[in-house]
Amino acid sequence: MKELLILGAGTAGTIMANKLRRRLPAADWRIRVVDEAAEHFYQPGFLFLPFGIYTARDVVRPKRRFLPRGVEFLQAAVDRIEPDRRRVRLADGPELPYDLLVIATGTRPVPEQVEGMADGDWRRRVHEFYTFEGAQALSAALRDWRGGRLVVHVSEMPIKCPVAPLEFAFLADWWLSEQGLRDKTELVYVTPLSGAFTKPIASQVLSGLIERKRIHVVTDFAVARVDNERHALVSWDERDVPYDLLVTVPPNLGADLIERSGLGDEMNYVPTDRHTLRARGHENIFVIGDATDVPTSKAGSVAHFEAEVLTENVLAHVCGEPLPERFDGHANCFIESGFGKGFLLDFNYDLEPVPGRFPFPRLGPLALLGESRLNHWGKLAFKWIYWQVLLRGWPIPFVEHRMSLAGKQIPAGALKPEAVG
Amino acid sequence: MAQKNIAGQTVEVDAEGYLTRPEQWSRAIAEALAQELGLQLTEAHWKVIEFLQRDYRERGSVPGMRRLNKVGGFATKDLYALFPDGPIKKAALVAGLPKPASCV
Ligand SMILES: Cc1cc2nc3c(=O)[nH]c(=O)nc-3n(C[C@H](O)[C@H](O)[C@H](O)COP(=O)(O)OP(=O)(O)OC[C@H]3O[C@@H](n4cnc5c(N)ncnc54)[C@H](O)[C@@H]3O)c2cc1C
Numbered sequence: 246m247k248e249l250l251i252l253g254a255g256t257a258g259t260i261m262a263n264k265l266r267r268r269l270p271a272a273d274w275r276i277r278v279v280d281e282a283a284e285h286f287y288q289p290g291f292l293f294l295p296f297g298i299y300t301a302r303d304v305v306r307p308k309r310r311f312l313p314r315g316v317e318f319l320q321a322a323v324d325r326i327e328p329d330r331r332r333v334r335l336a337d338g339p340e341l342p343y344d345l346l347v348i349a350t351g352t353r354p355v356p357e358q359v360e361g362m363a364d365g366d367w368r369r370r371v372h373e374f375y376t377f378e379g380a381q382a383l384s385a386a387l388r389d390w391r392g393g394r395l396v397v398h399v400s401e402m403p404i405k406c407p408v409a410p411l412e413f414a415f416l417a418d419w420w421l422s423e424q425g426l427r428d429k430t431e432l433v434y435v436t437p438l439s440g441a442f443t444k445p446i447a448s449q450v451l452s453g454l455i456e457r458k459r460i461h462v463v464t465d466f467a468v469a470r471v472d473n474e475r476h477a478l479v480s481w482d483e484r485d486v487p488y489d490l491l492v493t494v495p496p497n498l499g500a501d502l503i504e505r506s507g508l509g510d511e512m513n514y515v516p517t518d519r520h521t522l523r524a525r526g527h528e529n530i531f532v533i534g535d536a537t538d539v540p541t542s543k544a545g546s547v548a549h550f551e552a553e554v555l556t557e558n559v560l561a562h563v564c565g566e567p568l569p570e571r572f573d574g575h576a577n578c579f580i581e582s583g584f585g586k587g588f589l590l591d592f593n594y595d596l597e598p599v600p601g602r603f604p605f606p607r608l609g610p611l612a613l614l615g616e617s618r619l620n621h622w623g624k625l626a627f628k629w630i631y632w633q634v635l636l637r638g639w640p641i642p643f644v645e646h647r648m649s650l651a652g653k654q655i656p657a658g659a660l661k662p663e664a665v666g
Numbered sequence: 667m668a669q670k671n672i673a674g675q676t677v678e679v680d681a682e683g684y685l686t687r688p689e690q691w692s693r694a695i696a697e698a699l700a701q702e703l704g705l706q707l708t709e710a711h712w713k714v715i716e717f718l719q720r721d722y723r724e725r726g727s728v729p730g731m732r733r734l735n736k737v738g739g740f741a742t743k744d745l746y747a748l749f750p751d752g753p754i755k756k757a758a759l760v761a762g763l764p765k766p767a768s769c770v
Pocket residue numbers: 252253254255256257258279280281282287288289290291292321322323324349350351352374375376405406409500501502533534535536543544545546547548577578579
């Protein structure tokens with residue numbers, strides 16, 4: 246009996262367990278999944294929790310419910326991977342051997358990485374919505390909001406779902422208007438990048454939106470510390486951004502176990518072949534989801550597309566065949582823009598987000614890089630798709646892992662050569 | 667692609683002044699580029715420049731702040747003292763490397 250071991254039962258690990266159990270003969274392969282948490286969180290829902298659009302019931306389910314029969318679930322913290330001995334050590338002692346390992350341990354916010362961020366103001370005036378507890382605490386803080394300076398902040402890149410903080414600012418603008426608090430609130434967006442949107446074509450199309458919503462943007466802000474006394478963000482070049490309420494995205498880092506295993510880069514992401522998804526230098530280790538260092542967005546949609554590629558590659562690998570499938574970096578993200586509207590972006594390693602229709606050329610019905618009500622409904626429908634279709638490893642109709650160029654309006658020069666060849 | 671005369675040589679640069687042909691770089695050019703940024707290169711500057719160049723050769727991209735901290739052993743505060751305002755952008759420019767993805 247061979248051992249396939251999956252570390253992490255989040256979005257990516259759960260999809261892989263479902264897909265591989267259907268494809269690997271149960272008589273030959275045992276599949277085990279390890280995760281320290283019992284509950285699965287629908288993380289995209291964390292954006293909606295603070296505004297009361299979703300409640301806990303929308304975003305939390307037991308992990309086991311999404312793992313198929315024939316997959317063993319171990320609730321345990323992983324201490325480290327020992328690649329040379331092909332085994333994984335759990336924090337409480339036991340060792341698990343593997344023939345094939347899939348790392349799907351994701352990324353998480355680490356506020357301690359910024360001086361002062363996790364101090365006195367933490368969960369009082371300084372909040373985040375990248376964890377369930379954080380989103381709940383922020384929800385309570387917003388209930389008490391009477392006006393002042395609300396600062397939405399990104400500490401550093403990369404972060405998972407890089408548009409989420411901007412969506413938060415858009416939703417805050419809408420929510421504050423509904424509450425009659427918008428005129429009493431100064432809304433500020435602070436980013437380490439040189440603009441709120443950085444992909445050139447998206448910037449062109451979307452600029453104006455932020456201005457219309459009266460969101461003040463502070464760019465190139467490399468945060469040095471949070472000053473809990475003066476309630477201000479301070480940058481390395483000594484600029485101050487005072488806050489009454491700070492909603493920050495702390496630095497995101499890969500799991501500690503990756504560092505302990507000596508398998509990560511400086512952010513604890515595993516160096517991964519961006520096409521095959523095999524860990525560099527390790528025949529029997531594959532990596533998927535936010536845990537990789539591949540140059541595309543860290544997003545659930547990416548994990549879903551990667552899973553289709555990885556399934557075929559794992560099946561080839563176990564038969565000793567060359568890896569057939571290539572991941573192109575395909576990501577597909579809805580952006581909530583407030584007041585019941587949204588945007589949709591579709592892009593990959595070689596093509597930044599461009600305008601067009603999706604998934605069908607001309608017909609759409611969704612608009613790429615354009616604001617519409619349908620895109621907003623698309624985002625809300627995604628919750629159902631996530632729990633019912635995506636996690637269970639079923640394909641999403643009409644949306645392929647290889648990004649389609651059909652229906653996209655591609656300006657000259659926007660497509661990088663690799664995709665053409 | 668623009669040309670630029672510096673330290674008695676003609677080099678090719680992009681719109682923002684980053685060298686586009688690394689083989690045209692020399693220590694003398696680095697000194698002159700630094701001077702244009704108002705910097706006098708010291709031993710400490712050179713350590714950063716050499717680390718950037720070595721890491722770029724090995725990995726094909728200019729390292730970010732975390733990599734400079736963790737792998738290079740440079741503290742952010744010190745980097746800001748050496749190359750004020752935009753340490754990675756400035757150090758990469760002086761080192762003859764392309765404009766970094768990093769924002770500082
Ligand atoms: C606020 C927010 C909004 C988002 N919005 C969107 C969106 O609109 N669209 C989209 O596509 N994506 C969105 N995402 C991103 C998406 O949720 C993630 O990209 C996706 O969940 C990644 O899946 P993963 O399996 O790689 O990691 P995760 O789902 O995070 O799973 C990692 C798992 O590993 C486990 N683990 C880690 N370390 C250990 C250890 N040492 N021992 C045992 N277990 C361990 C964790 O418990 C966890 O269950 C959003 C994320 C956030 C935070």
